Amino acid sequence: MRFELTKDFLELLNSSIQxxxxxxxxxxxxxxxxxxxxxxxxxxxxxxxxxxxNLLNEELQGDVIVxxxxxxxxxxxxxxSSKEIAEQLEHIDSDDAADLVSxxxxxxxxxxxxxxxxxxxxxxxxxxxxxxxxxxxGLMQKEFIQAQAExxxxxxxxxxxxxxxxxEKIFTIYVVxxxxxxxxxxxxxxxxxxxxxxxxxxxYQNKNIISVKTSDDNEEVARIMEKYDxxxxxxxxxxxxxxxxxxxxxxxxxIMDEADKDFQLASGISENIESSDSVWRISRARIPxxxxxLLGGVFGAQVISMFEGGISEVPQLAFFIPLITAMGGNxxxxxxxxxxxxxxxxxxxxxxxxxxxxxxxxxxxxxxLLLSIIIYGIxxxxxxxxxxxxxxxxxxxxxxxxxxxxTLIPLLLDxxxxxxxLATGPFITxxxxxxxxxxxxxxxxxxxxx
Amino acid sequence: MRFELTKDFLELLNSSIQxxxxxxxxxxxxxxxxxxxxxxxxxxxxxxxxxxxNLLNEELQGDVIVxxxxxxxxxxxxxxSSKEIAEQLEHIDSDDAADLVSxxxxxxxxxxxxxxxxxxxxxxxxxxxxxxxxxxxGLMQKEFIQAQAExxxxxxxxxxxxxxxxxEKIFTIYVVxxxxxxxxxxxxxxxxxxxxxxxxxxxYQNKNIISVKTSDDNEEVARIMEKYDxxxxxxxxxxxxxxxxxxxxxxxxxIMDEADKDFQLASGISENIESSDSVWRISRARIPxxxxxLLGGVFGAQVISMFEGGISEVPQLAFFIPLITAMGGNxxxxxxxxxxxxxxxxxxxxxxxxxxxxxxxxxxxxxxLLLSIIIYGIxxxxxxxxxxxxxxxxxxxxxxxxxxxxTLIPLLLDxxxxxxxLATGPFITxxxxxxxxxxxxxxxxxxxxx
Numbered sequence: 001m002r003f004e005l006t007k008d009f010l011e012l013l014n015s016s017i018q019x020x021x022x023x024x025x026x027x028x029x030x031x032x033x034x035x036x037x038x039x040x041x042x043x044x045x046x047x048x049x050x051x052x053x054n055l056l057n058e059e060l061q062g063d064v065i066v067x068x069x070x071x072x073x074x075x076x077x078x079x080x081s082s083k084e085i086a087e088q089l090e091h092i093d094s095d096d097a098a099d100l101v102s103x104x105x106x107x108x109x110x111x112x113x114x115x116x117x118x119x120x121x122x123x124x125x126x127x128x129x130x131x132x133x134x135x136x137x138g139l140m141q142k143e144f145i146q147a148q149a150e151x152x153x154x155x156x157x158x159x160x161x162x163x164x165x166x167x168e169k170i171f172t173i174y175v176v177x178x179x180x181x182x183x184x185x186x187x188x189x190x191x192x193x194x195x196x197x198x199x200x201x202x203x204y205q206n207k208n209i210i211s212v213k214t215s216d217d218n219e220e221v222a223r224i225m226e227k228y229d230x231x232x233x234x235x236x237x238x239x240x241x242x243x244x245x246x247x248x249x250x251x252x253x254x255i256m257d258e259a260d261k262d263f264q265l266a267s268g269i270s271e272n273i274e275s276s277d278s279v280w281r282i283s284r285a286r287i288p289x290x291x292x293x294l295l296g297g298v299f300g301a302q303v304i305s306m307f308e309g310g311i312s313e314v315p316q317l318a319f320f321i322p323l324i325t326a327m328g329g330n331x332x333x334x335x336x337x338x339x340x341x342x343x344x345x346x347x348x349x350x351x352x353x354x355x356x357x358x359x360x361x362x363x364x365x366x367x368x369l370l371l372s373i374i375i376y377g378i379x380x381x382x383x384x385x386x387x388x389x390x391x392x393x394x395x396x397x398x399x400x401x402x403x404x405x406x407t408l409i410p411l412l413l414d415x416x417x418x419x420x421x422l423a424t425g426p427f428i429t430x431x432x433x434x435x436x437x438x439x440x441x442x443x444x445x446x447x448x449x450x
Numbered sequence: 451m452r453f454e455l456t457k458d459f460l461e462l463l464n465s466s467i468q469x470x471x472x473x474x475x476x477x478x479x480x481x482x483x484x485x486x487x488x489x490x491x492x493x494x495x496x497x498x499x500x501x502x503x504n505l506l507n508e509e510l511q512g513d514v515i516v517x518x519x520x521x522x523x524x525x526x527x528x529x530x531s532s533k534e535i536a537e538q539l540e541h542i543d544s545d546d547a548a549d550l551v552s553x554x555x556x557x558x559x560x561x562x563x564x565x566x567x568x569x570x571x572x573x574x575x576x577x578x579x580x581x582x583x584x585x586x587x588g589l590m591q592k593e594f595i596q597a598q599a600e601x602x603x604x605x606x607x608x609x610x611x612x613x614x615x616x617x618e619k620i621f622t623i624y625v626v627x628x629x630x631x632x633x634x635x636x637x638x639x640x641x642x643x644x645x646x647x648x649x650x651x652x653x654y655q656n657k658n659i660i661s662v663k664t665s666d667d668n669e670e671v672a673r674i675m676e677k678y679d680x681x682x683x684x685x686x687x688x689x690x691x692x693x694x695x696x697x698x699x700x701x702x703x704x705i706m707d708e709a710d711k712d713f714q715l716a717s718g719i720s721e722n723i724e725s726s727d728s729v730w731r732i733s734r735a736r737i738p739x740x741x742x743x744l745l746g747g748v749f750g751a752q753v754i755s756m757f758e759g760g761i762s763e764v765p766q767l768a769f770f771i772p773l774i775t776a777m778g779g780n781x782x783x784x785x786x787x788x789x790x791x792x793x794x795x796x797x798x799x800x801x802x803x804x805x806x807x808x809x810x811x812x813x814x815x816x817x818x819l820l821l822s823i824i825i826y827g828i829x830x831x832x833x834x835x836x837x838x839x840x841x842x843x844x845x846x847x848x849x850x851x852x853x854x855x856x857t858l859i860p861l862l863l864d865x866x867x868x869x870x871x872l873a874t875g876p877f878i879t880x881x882x883x884x885x886x887x888x889x890x891x892x893x894x895x896x897x898x899x900x
Contacts, residue, residue, distance in 0.1 A: 002660060002674070033658040035677050161643050170639045171621070171681070188638045189620045193611050208483040210452060224452070226706065227485050229699035231621070231681045248698050249679040252705065256676065259709030260791060266716055267787030268780055275792035279809060283816040286784050293780045294821055297773025298828055304769045305832070312765040319754045321768065322775045322883050323747025329779070329879075330718055330743045334736050337717030341710060342725040359729060366733040371744055378748055382755070429779075433772050 003036045010043060017048050025055065034060060038067035046072070050079055062091030065100065074103055082108055086115030089125065093168070095141035095250065097121075098128035128244075136221050137214035139254070140235040140244030143167045146174045147200055149183055154196035171232040174242055175204045182234055182242045184209055211236050214243060219258060219344075222251045262344070265421040266337065268293075296430030300325070303437045310445040316383050317444045320391045324440045327371070327395060328402040328432035335360050335406025336428050340420045343410065357407050364403035372396040390447045394440040401439070402432045453486045460493060467498050475505065484510060488517035496522070500529055512541030515550065524553055532558055536565030539575065543618070545591035545700065547571075548578035578694075586671050587664035589704070590685040590694030593617045596624045597650055599633055604646035621682040624692055625654045632684055632692045634659055661686050664693060669708060669794075672701050712794070715871040716787065718743075746880025750775070753887045760895040766833050767894045770841045774890040777821070777845060778852045778882035785810050785856025786878050790870045793860065807857050814853035822846040840897045844890040851889070852882045 009028075016024040029037065029052070037056070041049040041064070053076055056064060065073055065088065077085060077100065089097040089112070101109045109129070116122040124142035131137025145163050147156045156173075164170060173186040184206035194203055211234045212221050225233055225248060235244040261272060268289035273282055304311070304321070311317050339356070372392040380388035406428055410420035459478075466474040479487065479502070487506070491499040491514070503526055506514060515523055515538065527535060527550065539547040539562070551559045559579070566572040574592035581587025595613050597606045606623075614620060623636040634656035644653055661684045662671050675683055675698060685694040711722060718739035723732055754761070754771070761767050789806070822842040830838035856878055860870035 031657070033660070033678060035679070039677075157642065164639055164643065169637075169681070187619070188642065189614055192607065192638065192642055193614065207481070210483070226699075226702050227489075228483060229485070231619070231698060248681060248702070249676075252676050252698070252702060255702065255705055255709070259705070259713070263709070263713055263716060263791065264787060266713060267783050269784055269787060273788065274795075275788050275806065275809075279812045279816065282788070282809075283813045286781075286813070287817055287820065289784070290777065290780055290817055290821060291824075293776050294773065294825060297770065297776050298825075298832075300772035300776075301769035301829075301832060304772070305766070308765050308769075311768050312762060315758050315762040315765070315768075316755070318761050318765075318768040318771065319751035319758075320747065321771045322750035322754070322887060323744065325772045325775060326743050326747050326750075326779075326879065326883060327740065329776075330740055331736075333717050334719055334739070337714060337719060338723065338725050338732070341713065345724075356725065359725075359732075362729045363733045363736070366729065367737055367740055370737065371740060374741075375744060375748075379751075382748075382751060429776065433776060437772060 003032055005036070005039060005043070010040075013040065013044075014048070017044075017051065022055065025052070030056065030060065034063035035067050038064050042069060042072060046075055050076055058088065059091050062088055066092055066096040070103075073100070077104070082111040083115045086112045086117075089116060090118060090121055093141050093143055094121070094124040094128055095139065098125050099133075101125065102129060102133065131214060134218045135214065136212045136216040136218070136235050136246060137244070139218060139221060139250055140214070140246045142244055144174060144232075144234070144242075144245040145170050145172075146176050146242060147186065149175050149177060149199075149201045149204065151200050152196065153191060153194045153198050153200070153203070156191065156200055157196075160191075169247065171247070174234050174245070175200060175206075176242050180241045182209065182211055182236050182240060211240075212246070213238065218254050221246060222254050222258070225251050226255075262340070262421045265419070266333075266340075292427060292430060296433055299430075299434045300437050303434060304441065307441040307445055310441065310448065310450045313450045314444070314448045316387055317390070317441065317448070319383070320379065320387075320440070321437065323375070323391070324394060324398055324436045325433040328398045328436035329429035331364065331367070331399050331402035332406035332428040332432040335363075335403045336410045336420075339407050339410040343414050343420050353408075353411055356411070357404055360403045360407040361400055364400040368396040368399035371399060386447055390440070390444045394436075394443045397439050397443075398432070398436040401435055405431060405435075453482050455486070455489060455493070460490075463490065463494075464498070467494075467501065472505065475502070480506065480510065484513035485517050488514050492519060492522060496525055500526055508538065509541050512538055516542055516546040520553075523550070527554070532561040533565045536562045536567075539566060540568055540571055543591050543593055544571070544574040544578055545589065547575050549583075551575065552579060552583065581664060584668045585664065586662045586666040586668070586685050586696060587694070589668060589671060589700055590664070590696045592694055594624060594682075594684070594692075594695040595620050595622075596626050596692060597636065599625050599627060599649075599651045599654065601650050602646065603641060603644045603648050603650070603653070606641065606650055607646075610641075619697065621697070624684050624695070625650060625656075626692050630691045632659065632661055632686050632690060661690075662696070663688065668704050671696055672704050672708070675701050676705075708794075712790070712871045715869065716783075716790075742877060742880055746883055749880075749884045750887050753884060754891065757891040757895055760891065760898065760900040763900045764894070764898045766837055767840070767891065767898075769833070770829065770837075770890070771887065773825070773841070774844060774848055774886045775883040778848045778886035779879035781814065781817070781849050781852035782856035782878040782882040785813075785853045786860045786870075789857050789860040793864050793870050803858075803861055806861070807854055810853045810857040811850055814850040818846040818849035821849065836897055840890070840894045844886075844893045847889050847893075848882070848886040851885055855881060855885075 013029065041052060049072060053061065053064065065076065089100065101112055113122050113126060128142065143166055145160055145167055147159065160173065170188055173188065173191065174182060175184040175186055177183050184204040186200060186204040190203055210224060210228050210230065212224060214235055214237055221233065231248045233246050234242055235246060237243050264272065269285050270288045271285035273285045372395050375395050376388045376392035379391040409428060414420040463479065491502060499522060503511065503514065515526065539550065551562055563572050563576060578592065593616055595610055595617055597609065620638055623638065623641065624632060625634040625636055627633050634654040636650060636654040640653055660674065660678050660680060662674060664685055664687055671683065681698045683696050684692055685696060687693050714722065719735050720738045721735035723735045822845050825845055826838040826842035829841040859878060864870040
């Protein structure tokens with residue numbers, strides 16, 4: 001029942017484009033869900049995407065453009081005049097409209113706004129452009145349904161009918177007082193089943209009203225909607241006046257983007273990239289972390305060169321250099337990942353830093369002991385009891401240090417308002433490499449007396 | 451307006467628990483949103499949590515137990531008799547009820563089901579227990595609103611009123627034919643504004659109906675709801691009969707859990723753990739990857755020992771061992787992260803594997819060239835032109851190999867239905883370490899002729 005994009009479909013589509021076979025497209029493409037049309041456009045050449053986009057009716061154009069990836073969306077938008085863009089904006093939600101124009105140059109935005117026929121739409125977009133993109137204000141839309149507490153149900157239905165024309169999805173009716181301050185909620189379900197003369201004030205829910213402020217951070221909004229299982233949340237200004245609402249679909253996008261960003265940061269990628277981006281863009285996003293890794297490697301070389309004489313006499317010491325650095329890195333990344341996640345989820349917020357480090361050290365002792373015993377046996381068989389002792393003692397020490405640093409650094413970054421996910425990348429690996437090498441070689445030269 | 455948990459509040463609560471000050475709790479705790487009460491219980495000692503839970507009224511108990519973390523939830527559930535559990539289940543949604551009992555032993559589940567007074571509730575739970583937990587069937591609830599296509603609006607409202615008693619949140623009315631097959635949707639908004647005698651068949655939307663099958667994977671459900679911006683999705687069986695619905699709040703949890711799992715896997719943690727888990731559990735979740743890392747380090751030692759003579763004569767070769775292994779690891783993790791994400795998002799599904807590897811190799815060439823030039827200069831100043839040449843040539847080679855392996859391995863894992871996120875952890879780092887060492891030392895002994 002759901003449409004599944006196949007290679008066959010793409011081939012048929014491509015030949016229909018070649019042959020200008022509009023009737024094929026009308027039968028097979030334009031009848032699809034706008035989200036499917038958008039995914040199909042993503043798979044075509046840019047010129048073909050623009051060609052098809054222009055064949056869509058205005059309403060479908062509005063739906064499709066919102067579903068497109070930023071890159072293709074901007075490309076298509078740039079092929080239109082300001083007047084044409086203005087016409088399209090009238091068919092889409094205010095939040096999407098503001099997002100769409102926010103990427104364009106300031107003077108073109110003013111031109112577009114000037115062309116918007118409906119005054120209210122223009123005002124809504126201008127208002128939304130004032131907010132920072134990663135706040136509740138930047139995420140909210142101006143389309144929502146509100147009712148005054150003293151209205152009876154029948155008046156409410158009449159008023160809602162007017163408002164509802166421009167609100168595609170109603171989840172909850174927000175109840176306000178005469179100063180437009182949010183005082184509660186009313187579900188559509190309760191309204192539907194209430195008698196016409198009941199007053200809203202006798203129906204609505206005025207306890208535990210969850211709202212967000214325009215200045216609240218995106219991620220905070222996501223956390224609140226997740227915690228309270230909300231499908232929409234009202235946005236209020238500092239005077240508690242209702243100014244917008246945020247719907248769950250936009251928040252799901254925030255959650256996914258954040259997860260992607262964290263995953264990429266932890267993997268040493270500094271910009272939000274996709275596998276379909278250009279070689280140049282992908283290379284650029286990856287070079288900062290590689291440079292940090294390179295710098296770490298140079299520090300490592302510096303440390304080893306301090307022990308050049310020792311290695312020359314006891315070259316076996318070099319055998320376990322990769323083991324020590326790899327284990328320090330692995331343990332550090334594990335520790336920091338746990339901290340980063342607990343910070344992101346807002347759990348465990350009342351524990352002291354000291355307690356967390358103590359706990360991580362204990363984990364380090366448990367795992368360090370086990371690993372040390374194993375590696376003692378291996379290094380003993382591999383070379384000698386001396387090397388076994390050197391490797392196992394330094395591995396134990398490195399594991400504990402790595403666990404402590406892995407815990408401490410993200411906590412410190414968070415304290416100074418830097419994204420702690422930064423810590424789980426090559427950063428912590430590099431630090432632990434240098435430290436681990438020093439510990440290992442120091443113990444080595446002491447044990448061998450070289 | 452939103453409740454913020456503070457240390458002060460926890461202290462006041464703790465003293466009210468000590469003094470059995472129920473009236474304080476009634477004024478300050480029981481009035482809160484159930485999600486807040488649940489977070490507060492998480493912060494208390496287990497005995498205190500159980501004590502407070504027993505003070506809540508039955509309806510609040512049902513709401514709170516669903517919001518609790520699995521661990522505390524199971525602990526609390528175990529303090530109740532089967533009859534008491536059965537009573538609580540009647541106050542919560544069928545999907546949550548099924549989740550709750552699914553953790554209990556089979557014979558106790560049967561006992562509990564036997565105690566459930568409402569026959570339909572019992573049947574719903576029994577039905578839901580049949581589905582795999584990570585499928586649409588395991589995620590769905592039996593509470594939803596359906597209408598038959600031939601009903602007029604006024605009959606529909608009457609029928610809905612009956613059904614709506616047990617459905618807390620109505621988003622969409624599912625329209626079925628006389629065989630209970632899903633034929634379309636009707637939004638509550640359209641119903642609210644329609645004239646009483648209009649037939650549903652003239653109102654409902656029967657194009658582009660998005661539904662999922664009971665056997666669809668959790669992540670597939672999440673992807674569909676995200677793609678089509680849905681707040682609820684109907685679940686159908688293989689005959690297209692309507693059997694349940696999935697709401698967005700449950701899917702948000704799936705998305706967050708998946709993101710956490712991927713992040714942990716990429717960080718080398720094999721079980722879903724939190725910083726509040728026991729030292730023993732955290733240690734156990736981390737040891738598998740550390741053992742892989744250890745094994746990799748031993749292979750590394752093996753490779754280096756093959757070049758023992760060379761290192762003894764030219765100990766400078768040891769200087770850049772950590773740099774080579776670190777860079778191989780970093781590049782490999784970066785490449786695999788991009789592949790893993792594009793697989794998870796389902797983007798770029800029509801590109802061939804060969805094309806992806808070619809592209810990654812190009813990225814490797816760009817970054818490898820830049821890094822090689824820099825490291826040539828550094829190694830030259832550090833030691834000699836020969837070492838500069840050895841390090842830069844091998845770094846270039848290692849970067850390209852790491853990029854290719856980083857791309858290939860997750861693609862292969864995915865092909866064989868293994869979670870490709872496994873590849874972004876120590877696994878790929880370890881492989882690249884061993885390979886990188888071999889390349890580096892081989893070039894080294896050739897260049898120095900030792």
